[in-house]
Amino acid sequence: MRHAPVPATALSHPAATRLAALAPLSMRDRARLEQARSAPNIRQGREITAEGAPAELPRMVVAGWAALVRDFRDGRRQILSLLLPGEVLGDFHPSLPTTPWAVVALTEVAIADAPAADPDGALEQAYRAGADLQRAYTLNHIVRLGRMDAYERIADWLLETRDRLALSGLVDEGAFPMPLTQDMLGDLLGLTSVHVNRTLQVMRREGSVDLRSGWARLLRPAQLAEAAEYRA
């Protein structure tokens, strides 16, 4: 189950959409975002290491899903944070001696350098707002893992993901890309893939979600939001 291949050069890419939604970008900023040079695609499963960037320049995901991942010796794995299309990665702790996690491509991924911003400009403001959002996602993930049961975790995550992708203009009539396997979902949500499967079936049976072949659609978002106490 691999989703559609990523074009080598994205025409109108999600990061431009997302950052323009976070601050009133000038046409010049938008153009620079659109024209950002894209690095060669990264294959599924590969690490997106900092090799190329000595000072770890900020980059943005143009297509595909990436994640920060930590692996245990015994095979357990935890996805710390997702990087969805349009989102910016970077600012990765140059000060820390060793980062105990890796950045991995969960699907085939296209990355581009994020254009430098004038410290007082709208683009910088958008970067900041994006980083704030990213932090909110991370904190919300803690709530999911710490105090929600399987049903709530999945419901909450689906809602958050829909909203995140909507910012990048990737939600089309309520449907959005969801290329993660149930295995990956388990590693993200602190569950086993077996239990993810059973819980998804409950949701499907009650008609809450339509989830298949790399796409998702929330059929009863209000019910899911109520169950997870989701706050848009």
Added chain:
Amino acid sequence: MRHAPVPATALSHPAATRLAALAPLSMRDRARLEQARSAPNIRQGREITAEGAPAELPRMVVAGWAALVRDFRDGRRQILSLLLPGEVLGDFHPSLPTTPWAVVALTEVAIADAPAADPDGALEQAYRAGADLQRAYTLNHIVRLGRMDAYERIADWLLETRDRLALSGLVDEGAFPMPLTQDMLGDLLGLTSVHVNRTLQVMRREGSVDLRSGWARLLRPAQLAEAAEYRA
């Protein structure tokens, strides 16, 4: 079980120690940190809201433990992030409409305004390094909650906390303050207080930790680190 009262004016406070450990501060920076004016103490359980600060100036915890907390309607509670003495709070998403969490004093807490830093100076560098560390703690918390069992969560958290407090100069011959109740530990680690209690007893019986009346000492840190795959 309340720990020793916080002096209204801390003489040599932990934030100065911590920031000096993160970057080579000038004597002038140190002096400004020491002299930072402290707001009135905040009583245990109270919210540390942004009332006073229109632009949400960064502040630092001079004494006591605070936390970002999210409460559920049904009484469940999750501690998202701890703020230990010496650590900086601030940069709290002015861009987000509503933050779905509160900053709460877990013990009596003393807060002071963090002095402004020259953008190119060592102090700014220390603030940045501190923020990076804070982010690493948050990501590690996700691993704890997502993929560790109760024993591993507690072991990992004790080790992290010891190292965090050591940065602020608060670890004395291996002993460090630990004012959280087992209830709070449960809310932090995604467990019930009952299970925290049982797990702590296992650790005590095997002689791994000495934990009582607001203080902790790790007797076999290597064993704990091995169990939790802790990476200093």
Added chain:
DNA sequence: CGCGTTCTTGACTGCTTTCAAAGATGGTGG
């Protein structure tokens, strides 16, 4: 059409929670 990956399903196990109540502990007031 064949193979590898992903998804489903079932039975069993177990870590953690729930519910309840009995001890400790520390601060407070008589």
Added chain:
DNA sequence: CCACCATCTTTGAAAGCAGTCAAGAACGCG
């Protein structure tokens, strides 16, 4: 100085959500 009270810790028994193990079905790709 001691009784009293609220809070916190400790224990026990029973229930439950999620994990484990295993095998078969379905799907997508070459």
